[in-house]
C-alpha cells in the first residue's frame with residue numbers, strides 16, 4: 118500500500134540543509150557515478166539525490182519513494198533539465214522490479230540511529246535485487262556507539278511531573294512509562310561520563326539481520342550523575358567519506374538516541390558499568406531494551422542496576438491487548454458490513470459518486486449525507502490503491 122513517510126516537505130528540506138550529511142552524500146555520489154551509469158535513489162523524498170546523480174552524469178535514475186513528496190520530482194527535474202533521465206516510482210522499493218539493475222543505489226533510511234523501521238530489510242532487498250553485481254551501495258557502513266551520559270533535560274522529561282510536581286498531585290504510577298521512553302538528544306562532549314564503546318558495525322554490503330544484541334563494559338571517566346545511555350552512529354557513506362552524530366561533531370538532523378535510567382547512577386571515575394543493549398524490530402518499530410549493573414571501580418561493590426525497555430513505555434489497556442490476541446474470535450460489526458458491501462462494488466462499473474449514493478441508501482443511519490458517504494468510500498478504496 119502506498120504510504121506517507123510522516124515527513125513533510127519542510128522536514129525533507131532540513132535533511133538537505135544538514136550540510137555535514139548532504140555534503141558527504143553529494144561527494145560520494147559524484148565519485149561513484151561514471152558517465153551514463155544507472156542510479157536508484159531509494160527513499161528519495163522529493164528526489165534531491167536523483168537530481169544530483171543527473172548533475173554528476175548519470176544516464177538514467179529511478180527515484181523510488183512512497184511519500185507524495187515524490188510528486189515534486191518531475192517539475193524539479195524539468196527545471197534542472199534532467200526530466201528525460203529520471204523515472205519516478207511512487208512505491209516501496211521492495212515492490213519494485215527494475216528493467217535493469219543499477220550501478221549505484223543511494224539511500225538514507227535511518228532514523229535517529231541506523232536501526233529504524235525496515236531499514237535493514239530494505240537495504241538487503243536492494244542489494245540482492247536492485248544493485249548490479251559489483252555496483253556501489255551508498256551508504257557503505259555505520260558503527261553504532263554507546264556511552265554513559267548526563268542530561269538534566271532528559272532526566273526532567275522522565276521525572277517531571279511524575280515523581281514530583283508543583284501541584285501536589287501523586288502521578289507516580291505513570292513514572293515508569295516515561296522513564297522507559299527513548300528520546301532524541303543533541304548532547305555535547307561535556308555530557309559524556311564514559312568513553313564510548315562500539316555496539317555494532319552495520320555493513321550495508323553484507324548485513325542481513327535487523328536486530329541488535331550487544332554487551333559492553335563502560336568505564337566512568339569522571340564522577341557525576343549518569344541519567345542514561347547515549348547512542349549514536351559514525352557513518353561511512355563511501356571509503357574515506359563519513360560523518361557522525363557523536364557529541365562534539367557538527368549537529369546533524371538525526372540527533373542522538375537517549376535511553377534514560379529510571380534511577381540515575383551516582384558514579385565515581387573508574388566505576389565499571391556492564392551494559393547490554395538490544396534493539397528488536399517488532400511490527401515496523403524497534404523495541405529498545407537496556408540492562409546493566411554499575412560497580413565501584415575499586416571495591417567491586419554494586420552502585421546500582423537497571424533493566425529497562427521501551428516496551429514498558431506504552432500504555433496499553435487490557436482491552437487493547439485483547440484486540441491483537443490470536444485467540445480472539447471476531448464478531449461481525451455494522452462497520453465491517455458497510456465496508457464489505459462497499460468493497461464488493463469495485464468492478465461493478467459504478468464510480469465513487471455512484472457507490473456513495475448506493476451506500477447512503479443502504480446505510481442511512483451510518484452514512485446520512487452524500488459528503489460523508491463519498492469521504493468514506495474514497496478513503497476505504499484508497500487503502501487498496503495499487504498506484
Ligand SMILES: C[S@@+](CC[C@H](N)C(=O)[O-])C[C@H]1O[C@@H](n2cnc3c(N)ncnc32)[C@H](O)[C@@H]1O
Nearest residue numbers: 122132160161162181182183209210225226239
Ligand atoms: C530520511 S528520508 C531521506 C530522504 C532523502 N533521500 C534524503 O536523504 O534527503 C527516508 C525516506 O525513505 C523512504 N523509504 C523508507 N523505506 C522505503 C522503501 N522501502 N522504499 C522506498 N522508500 C522508502 C521514506 O518514505 C522516507 O521518505
